[in-house]
Amino acid sequence: MANTNPNVTAETKAPKATQAEGIKAFLNSAEMHKLNRIVLQSRYVVEGNLAGAHRSPLKGASSEFADHKAYGIGDDPKHIDWKVLSRTDRYYIKRYEDETNLRVYILLDCSNSMGYGSTALRKFDFACRVAAALGYVVVKARDSVGMFLFSDKITMEIEPRNSLNHLHNMFKRLQGVNPSSSTKMADSLNQIAASIHKRALVVLISDLLDNEKEVTLALAHFRKKLHDVVVLHVLDPVEIDLSLKQGFEFEDMETGEKVTVDPRALAKDYQKEIGVFLEHYRHTCEGMKVDYRLVRTDQSVETYVRAYLEERRRLK
Numbered sequence: 001m002a003n004t005n006p007n008v009t010a011e012t013k014a015p016k017a018t019q020a021e022g023i024k025a026f027l028n029s030a031e032m033h034k035l036n037r038i039v040l041q042s043r044y045v046v047e048g049n050l051a052g053a054h055r056s057p058l059k060g061a062s063s064e065f066a067d068h069k070a071y072g073i074g075d076d077p078k079h080i081d082w083k084v085l086s087r088t089d090r091y092y093i094k095r096y097e098d099e100t101n102l103r104v105y106i107l108l109d110c111s112n113s114m115g116y117g118s119t120a121l122r123k124f125d126f127a128c129r130v131a132a133a134l135g136y137v138v139v140k141a142r143d144s145v146g147m148f149l150f151s152d153k154i155t156m157e158i159e160p161r162n163s164l165n166h167l168h169n170m171f172k173r174l175q176g177v178n179p180s181s182s183t184k185m186a187d188s189l190n191q192i193a194a195s196i197h198k199r200a201l202v203v204l205i206s207d208l209l210d211n212e213k214e215v216t217l218a219l220a221h222f223r224k225k226l227h228d229v230v231v232l233h234v235l236d237p238v239e240i241d242l243s244l245k246q247g248f249e250f251e252d253m254e255t256g257e258k259v260t261v262d263p264r265a266l267a268k269d270y271q272k273e274i275g276v277f278l279e280h281y282r283h284t285c286e287g288m289k290v291d292y293r294l295v296r297t298d299q300s301v302e303t304y305v306r307a308y309l310e311e312r313r314r315l316k
Contacts, residue, residue, distance in 0.1 A: 022168035025175050026132035031302040035133060038309045039141050042102055042201045043291075044228045068092040069142060102143035102201055103160045106131045107192060108174075109206035111151040112253040115179035118238040119298045124179045126297040127205045127234050132171055133305040134203060139167045147174075150188035151181035160200075182254040185210040189218035193225060203230045207239075208281060216284045229290040233281060237298045242270045 019025070023032075071080060071091035079093040108131055114124035121129070131147070138145040139162055146160035147170055156177075158170050185206065196202070202222050208215060208231075222229045238244060244263035251258045263270075278294060285292035293308060 021175065022170075022172040023132055023136060023164075026129050026171055027136060027302070031133070032136055034302055034306065035137050036140060038137050038306055039313065040102070040104065040134060040137050040143070040201070040309055041313060042228045043312075043315075044199070044226065068094060101162065102138065102141075103198060104134070104138045104143060104145045104201045104203060105160065105192075105196060106134060106145065106147045107189070107202060107204045107206075108147060108149050109151070109183070109185065109204075110149050110155065110177060110179050111181055111183040111185075111209075112179050113183065113207055113209045114234075115253060116236055116239070117297065118236050121297055122179075123207055123234050123236055123297055126295075126301065127232075128174060129301040130205055130232060130234070130295070130305060131174075131203075133301055135167050135170065137305070137309065138162075139164055145170070148188075148192050149174075149177065150185070150192070151179070152184040152188075153181075154188055154191060157195075179253075183210045186214035186218040189215070190221055193218065193221040193227075196225070196227065199226050199228075201228045201230070203232065205232045205234060207235055208233055212277070212280055216281075219285070219290055220288055223288050223290065229288075231281065231285055231290055231292045233278070233292065233294045235294065235296060237296055240274060240296065242267045242274075 027035075068081060068084065069075075069092065071077075071093050075093050081092050081094050084090070084092045108127055110124060114127065115122055117123060117125070135145045135147075142162055144160035144162040145167065147156065147158045148154055149156035156173065158173070185208070189204070204219075219229060219231065242263050247260065247262045249258055249260045282292055291312070295304065
């Protein structure tokens, strides 16, 4: 029997929702809008490809013109393009190929321990969103961003570029990645440090759950090569205070070892040990002039990144 209801047609079926890709899989439009006016600045001398707001070890400028940028606080008035000013009544400065912008390398830990999460986001999911927010800020400022993923080895390497299309493709590649393998952080970090030849801003996003002495020496490798280094130490709230109210079977996410304990009986000793662990990184990073921050996964990514970058700008 034919369908006689004129309102029931193939066109009335709801369309399938399309999955967000690239940077939009990690940040929504409102979050990106709030990040538009924030800038990630280097505290030290860097080397890049375009003119920007960052100091360069290179003197002088190439005669090869690259592009214009809007004149802003800190820009040298001698680079103002007076012809453009006369046509548009707006101030723009010339940028040359041999002048410097900021190269940012995001080093993202994707080892098994990053798969833990007691909140809505696993540590790895949170770290990916922090990386997306930083990458977006960098590219919007016409600086360059690249990425290394590592666990027991380097699993992805993307060279820095400064376009939104590059950012989209970089985070499209990150989609579908899941934490896997054990950690050999120091080996990976030393390999990365050896591969970055120009001074840059290096942002390590990790839970740092590996041999502390070896990781510290790897961080020193970056500083020896004069890179500006940021360590974002991502931990779940339970890993910080062991705030569990009943007995659990705990499993090491990298070795598979299991143990059943009552967290309430261990909380005091655990908090003492985790305090020593955190203080080690605070103290050694401070001594190396590495910008260390503990980052909890129970906070807003966009709010955290905005607050951190604003604080970094004031302390520059």
